[in-house]
Amino acid sequence: MDDRGAEGSAARAALVARGWTPTDDGRAVTRTFVFVDFAACFAFMTAVAAAAEELAHHPDWSQAYGTLTVRLTTHDAGGLTARDVALADAITARWAACQDVTTPTTSRT
Numbered sequence: 001m002d003d004r005g006a007e008g009s010a011a012r013a014a015l016v017a018r019g020w021t022p023t024d025d026g027r028a029v030t031r032t033f034v035f036v037d038f039a040a041c042f043a044f045m046t047a048v049a050a051a052a053e054e055l056a057h058h059p060d061w062s063q064a065y066g067t068l069t070v071r072l073t074t075h076d077a078g079g080l081t082a083r084d085v086a087l088a089d090a091i092t093a094r095w096a097a098c099q100d101v102t103t104p105t106t107s108r109t
Helices: 006-017 038-055 082-097
Strands: 028-035 062-063 067-072
Touching: 006 028, 006 082, 028 082, 038 062, 038 067, 038 082, 067 082
Parallel strands: none
Antiparallel strands: 028 067, 062 067
């Protein structure tokens, strides 16, 4: 695991405590969200995109029908930072607001 200093370690610990899974190199975290259908998944992505714009910090993600995998990292820092924690909290808030979704799963991607 790559440790990018105290900020990276603190961010990683905070994100893991929030249900995110660190990548093997420790420079990112992932979380997979499963929805009942494509429309619910896309609506969630739209809400997350708005939050990302507000925070000026954007996730890497992949989507297939009702499954969305989100990867967070701060590219210019080479690893995790407080910006990733803030975006994860915004994503979690939007997830909690979803009424037509199933329980998220966490996976390494």
